[in-house]
Amino acid sequence: MESSAGSRVAYALAYIVLGFFLKEMGIFKSEDGESLLRIIFTVTLPAVLMKTFVSVTFNASSVTIMSIALCHSVIALGVGWLLFRNLEKRDAALLAGSSVGVNLGLFVYPFAEAIWGLEGLIAAVTFDLANQWSILLTSYAMFRQIALGGEGGLSGLARTTFKRIISTPCLLAVYAALFLQVTKLPLPGVVDNLLTPLATANKPVALLALGIMLNLNIRREQRQGLICLLGARYGVALGLAGLLALFFPAALPPNLYAPVLVAICAPVPLLSVQYAVEFACNSGVAAAACNLTNVLSFGLLVAVSTCVPAYGVGVMGIPMLASSALCFIGVRLTLPRISGSLKPSGSPEAHRFSSSSPAFLADQKAIKWSEYGAARYLWKAEE
Template sequence: MTDSAVILHRVALNAAFIAVGYALRALKILTLEDGKTVFRFATNVTLPALLLYVMTRASAVGASSGLSATVSTVSAIIPACSLLVGVGCSFGAYLAYRKSPARARGLAVGSATGVNLGMFAYPFVEAIWGVPGLALCAMWDAPNAVVVFGAAKAIFAAEQKHGDASRAVHDDGGIYDGEWLDKKKHGYGCYKYPSGATYEGQWKNNVKDGLGVYTYGKGGSYAGEFKRGRFDGTGIRVLRTGAVKAGLWEDNEFVEATTVKDCEGTIAATNAAVSTARKAAEASNLTMKDLFWKVAKFPPVIAVTLASMMNFTGIALPQTASQLVVPLANANNPIVLLTLGVLFKPAMDRMQVQAVAKFIGVKYGLGLLSAAVCTLFIPQSFALARGVIAALCVMPVPSIVMQYSAEHENDGQLAAAIVLSSQAMTLVLICCFAVVAPYIVSIDKFVFSGALLAGAVAVGVASAVGVLALKPSRVDKAKSPGVARSAPQAPLRAALSGGVKLVGL
């Protein structure tokens, strides 16, 4: 197979996996929640296996192929470029989105921080540049992994905390942890009253409004609907004596009795609201120490740390470990691609398409600009490194962004659209690099850098034109929910001998 044939084969295979995932959801064999569950498995099991296998294998391949003398020429430049490109693109994206709402900014900046190497770069770089390219890719990988699994995850968490979730202590001693809007409790949050009573759920304009659970300090509780701070709608009141009042409430008064079973739908939704409120409260209390340990205990970070230590000490992956790791590593790519298909929403509204168009312009404009700068530091005689580094700078958004988006209550469908769109854009650029690769050796590095810079300008201009063309009307803005997130879908807890076990009771 020629280089171009190998690339086209990989493109077709990836597209087939995504199409199968989309078909499974369209046929209702898999649901959106199934997709999220499978992606969590990939993030915490198959991705760490892939990182461990690829990083140790690529390092061993480079060492065993007699490339050490050649690679040592750029041994310090490539890791430095990897780290600087990751940080630089993150800062550039922040400047581009600095006036956006917190969660929109978190999604954009976090997605622009680092690139997808394990699933994307390694196979395509190896197809175009062979083993030498693979060795250079491995040198880029460790700093990039720190950026993707450390900095990007921290960005999502920080934007969630600093955007609209924080703690307030009232003069009477009451403590609120949760979301705000215009300096008012609004969204999801938890409140602890001086009396010992607590409320977990939805807020609107500083009062309890929506779904939630109020627990009295001396025992007893109410779970269900609130309006203007009072019990109003369907709900269940559990008294200190154990007696239960299930039914309709108006202005704190019990007006119509129903069965507990009739309230199950409301209680299930209330449990989901409480779960979201607790997450918002947790985000408001997140300290730098908590954030550090949260990142440090992340399975992909553990895998990268272990692989880096093994490479540094020259320890190979034991045979027994390889037999466990290799099948899991091989499963990562199809699992992630199938999940992308399950989560993909082809019918995006005008505002979402505009958001994707802007992001593609920002990410690839910054990526090509970074490539133009980095390649200037590569010796003229090492043309291979110029091509590989330029390609690595424009690799797609890491698929793990979808997991970060889910963890930090962001727009999961927009995250999936950004990941897929960036993969399509990278495939176009990879095809261009495959065509140019044989001629890079004869191209002056300043000319090559200038061509990359021109590409960055072209992408930026095309994106700006697209964003203007997609400018939403007032009707579109009214219809679109914007960059919001849905409450987690929590199941109804358990029915206990004709009753319902409620969150917080």
């Protein structure tokens, strides 16, 4: 089992390496990742969600996974707010808002399917039920309310959020699948035949996109912000994962527990970059965090996929809790030096606008509400 998991990780990594070297050889440009993400988030990933949800049997394990995801979101929200609330408002918005939510569609889904098969993918998709709302609602609300000082009120936030939850392709696929579940209707054969190859294509396309998007060019002035953001994120994630592994090792079967632990420790969602751009935060830090956490989370994935089959879930508890403590120590040491150091490039006046100003309204129209829309900033945010 251990060697099998290792070989599956190696095969998945090969796709990422292939994408990275194709970009380095000039065959692909970094901007080509946007086209791949457009395909993933509007075609292949909704197909995966639709195919997976229509076959899901909701049981005690499903409730446990969704409860863990909800706990993770609530804890991340609280810790992010407590740690960063006293910073300059756009610094606080960036760090607190980016502390919430994880990137499952582009990172965990393909790895979970490659390593743990359909059961692993179902566990990741179930976790994503709560996670999607964390990204679309909680993270966005943190960015908006903190960066704008509450300007615009809750009505503006509600209108914007409602538009997104009724137009996001992945959520539309979930709604359709849940409708079939509730009505106990089968997926039409024609639709099933159409979705099957698209869902199958998601794994290699997503892994190739990760390789093409990979960029670890981190500037010196971004380091303090990254230490605080990553320390808070992984401090919460490793702490929760460690507590679960140490005190509740039998809460889930091992083949479901491992992908859930990986999901808890997944990378920063791409929408954090888009939110940072919209609210005039330092999008370079957000972009660097997305790229760097892909690497760090991959290391955690290798550890979980190797150790859990060989030694059981409980063995991960103490190392994860110790790592969590180190993360928070890093945040504690770095936080006093961060105030004002994350200002975006350009004139400060260019970023001082309220939710009712023409500049903000123009920005609202210019920004597309989807994760692939953030890709264009991953490579240009630091320029």
